[in-house]
Amino acid sequence: MGEDGPVTSAPQCPDGPTPAPRLIATDLDGTLLHDDKSVSPRTVAALAAAEEAGIEVFFVTGRPARWMDVVSDHVHGHGLAICANGAAVVDLHAGREFVQVRALPRVAALAVVNALRAAVPGTSFAVELTTGINYEPAYPPFFKDPGARVATAEKLLHEDTDENAAPVLKLLAHHAELAPDEFLTLARAAAGEYASITRSSPTSLLEVSGTGVSKASTLALCCAERGISPAEVVAFGDMPNDVEMLSWAGTSYAMGNAHPDVIAAASGRTVANNEDGVALVIERILAERTAQQQV
Secondary structure, eight states: OOTTSOOSBOOOOOSSOOOOOOEEEEOIIIIISOTTSOOOHHHHHHHHHHHHTTOEEEEEOSSOGGGOTTTGGGOOTTOEEEEGGGTEEEEGGGTSEEEEEOOOOHHHHHHHHHHHHHHSTTOEEEEEETTEEEEOTTSOOSSOOTTOOBSOHHHHHHTTOSTTSOOEEEEEEEOSSSOHHHHHHHHHHHHTTTSEEEEOSSSSEEEEEOTTOSHHHHHHHHHHHTTOOGGGEEEEEOSGGGHHHHHHSSEEEEOTTOOHHHHHHOSEEOOOGGGTHHHHHHHHHHHHHHHHHHO
8 A cells, every 4th residue: 555545444433523632652663663663754754743733642662761762853742752561651851761660560570480480381581670671591682781680580580679679660571482472372371360461572572561551551641641531542553562552542543564453452444564654644633633723
């Protein structure tokens, strides 16, 4: 589909008028970013135009704060981004300073580790902290961090448990053989009582957050602080960690490259990330707003 082609499907319209969008919430990888991790000129322009029109933009991602440089120049106004699947709100205008942290309790993380070691042998772990990432020897470090410590998850989570210890943002669990969705199903069955478990990677890599912590719940908190209702939010995503956010938002779009669960959760669809699907919808929103103002 060409860049000027239609949105694949529009959201289902509820009874009565739909409130004008006041906030756009978008995932990054597989959604706003192209596969080469770039932000296209068309997308940069659309984000700036939305902010200029008075619509706030929130980046809502599974990425840690230290991986936000790719979009730090494109967040306007408030400067905030939701990272680590809702575990942190960071200020990109203040050097990725943590504004809010919703930590995973270490006792809960250990319970997940113990449950997955028993139920899914071959699982390896990493621990994402506000200060960086540490991982087990068997865990594949997809992005090597020279400051990382390497030890068993039990040791990493038991150490530095005093009140000055860096908060745990999420536990990462990897399996070299299982299919991603199979691994997610097994993990939720074995350890879902201890934490929230999801995934965003095309590989068998799971992301474990504190119970009730998700992109949706942290976005809801940020919106409540601004007096913005779910009906005034437009959200975009492509992977299972976006499902709750897309279900919560009044209007939501699954990308053309989205996981089937995301397509089922969203109220509409747009084209793929490499075709600037987010920018396409923003452009339509702004064009409709201009047309209404001219009536």
